[in-house]
Amino acid sequence: MTTSSPDLLSRIAAGKATVHARTELLHAEFGRAKSNWKHDGTRVTPIDIAISEAIVRELTAQFPDDQFFSEELAITDKPTPVTARFSWVLDPIDGTNNYAKGIAHCAISLALLENGVPVYGLVYDMSRRVLIHGGPGLGLFDGERPAQVKETTLDKESLIGFHSPFDRKFAPQAQRIVENFKIRGLGSSTLHLTYVAIGILDGTVDHNVKIWDIAAAVPLCLAGGGVVQFLNGEQFPMRQFDLKMNRIQFIAGSKSFCTRMGELLKD
Numbered sequence: 001m002t003t004s005s006p007d008l009l010s011r012i013a014a015g016k017a018t019v020h021a022r023t024e025l026l027h028a029e030f031g032r033a034k035s036n037w038k039h040d041g042t043r044v045t046p047i048d049i050a051i052s053e054a055i056v057r058e059l060t061a062q063f064p065d066d067q068f069f070s071e072e073l074a075i076t077d078k079p080t081p082v083t084a085r086f087s088w089v090l091d092p093i094d095g096t097n098n099y100a101k102g103i104a105h106c107a108i109s110l111a112l113l114e115n116g117v118p119v120y121g122l123v124y125d126m127s128r129r130v131l132i133h134g135g136p137g138l139g140l141f142d143g144e145r146p147a148q149v150k151e152t153t154l155d156k157e158s159l160i161g162f163h164s165p166f167d168r169k170f171a172p173q174a175q176r177i178v179e180n181f182k183i184r185g186l187g188s189s190t191l192h193l194t195y196v197a198i199g200i201l202d203g204t205v206d207h208n209v210k211i212w213d214i215a216a217a218v219p220l221c222l223a224g225g226g227v228v229q230f231l232n233g234e235q236f237p238m239r240q241f242d243l244k245m246n247r248i249q250f251i252a253g254s255k256s257f258c259t260r261m262g263e264l265l266k267d
Helices: 006-028 046-062 096-101 168-180 189-197 217-223 255-265
Strands: 067-070 086-094 107-114 117-125 130-135 139-142 159-162 182-184 203-209 227-230 248-253
Touching: 006 046, 006 086, 006 107, 006 117, 006 130, 046 067, 046 086, 086 096, 086 189, 107 189, 107 217, 117 189, 117 217, 130 189, 130 217, 139 217, 159 168, 159 189, 168 203, 168 255, 189 203, 189 217, 189 248, 203 255, 217 227, 227 255, 248 255
Parallel strands: 067 086, 159 182, 159 203
Antiparallel strands: 086 107, 107 117, 117 130, 130 139, 203 248, 227 248
16 A cells, blocks of 8 residues: 555545534533434434534545445444445444543544555544544654654553453453553543553553444554554454444553563463
8 A cells, every 4th residue: 555645645634624523513512412222232322423424424525436334324234345445434422421421531533444454543532622643654643743652661550441341251351450550441442542542541451342443543553653462353454344243352552561461361
């Protein structure tokens, strides 16, 4: 792939513009949006739908040959093959539970993929009111400030992004993490990985995400010099978009973090 191609750069610019254009609505309905419940028991609000529709509509008008994948707009729950050179993966509000309850840790997450590989990520961090964006070979920016993954020695003061594991079989791993580090469970896997990318968190461990939760944050972490290590199979290139996909398990941070955490989590 050509990281500086006009095709890629035009899409990055369009992605930034359409995400920025949604932030006013995001803030206006924060803590006020009505909650509905999907068939899988997860929460969705009209703002999730409105942001998805607007972003897909605007990008489709500019790039009609691209594919667009959104958790909230999928027309079928059957796997959809990735066939286009460029595709987009959107999570209109990662952290919908937080958003509906008035907890500010939530984000708009938009990933640009080329041949199924995430090449640029755009994450609007509502709590900090900043667009974090970047991709491998293209830099990483916290707003307009260059950023990078922290390269520090892990100790008991290190901050690790971590959610309670969905499956009890991961409880022993959770205990080891809690015993060795300080944890932060923000309710947004996108922000956990994004905060690793820009050096706010030392690393993150997750057992309970889908591709739309992390597609935008993965290129951010890689652009910041970090490592994303999948524990149950590589996820990219993305060959298909599947609402019923298995949960993804991964660790991410500096190379030394991933080595240390991999050792700690061994059964």
